[in-house]
């Protein structure tokens with residue numbers, strides 16, 4: 001397993017590389033409903049294919065629930081994070097992990113020529129590392145069996 005492989009490899013490993021998004025003018029309730037429907041923790045906030053921000057369950061917890069607001073009364077644009085940190089597909093996996101750890105967030109849009117080409121979560125990276133490790137173990141097992149025939 002090489003953490004110097006590109007993040008594009010992690011995207012390729014995902015069962016579905018879909019970009020789940022929401023409009024800034026939809027309500028937070030609609031955003032949370034969509035996250036629950038697709039089993040994800042964050043959505044890209046997009047308008048005309050342009051990335052305007054990101055909204056995650058953490059934004060909902062901190063900026064809606066904790067403030068005593070009601071999700072149906074608050075728009076996505078009011079609580080989204082606009083300073084989105086993204087990477088290009090050639091960024092090494094270890095650097096992407098470092099970015100997420102340093103900024104304490106779990107989602108990273110992958111962008112190419114100003115277009116979002118995928119989104120990786122910390123969970124996707126962990127899953128990729130585990131599957132790569134399994135591959136290395138199988139290769140080592142084959143090597144050991146091949147080297148020491150009974």
Ligand code: AMP
Nearest residue numbers: 054056058081083084085105106107108
């Ligand atoms: P998360 O850990 O992804 O649920 O997000 C924690 C906080 O960081 C939330 O306020 C998100 O809006 C924000 N956030 C998540 N991903 C990013 C990102 N790639 N760039 C900037 N902010 C982000």
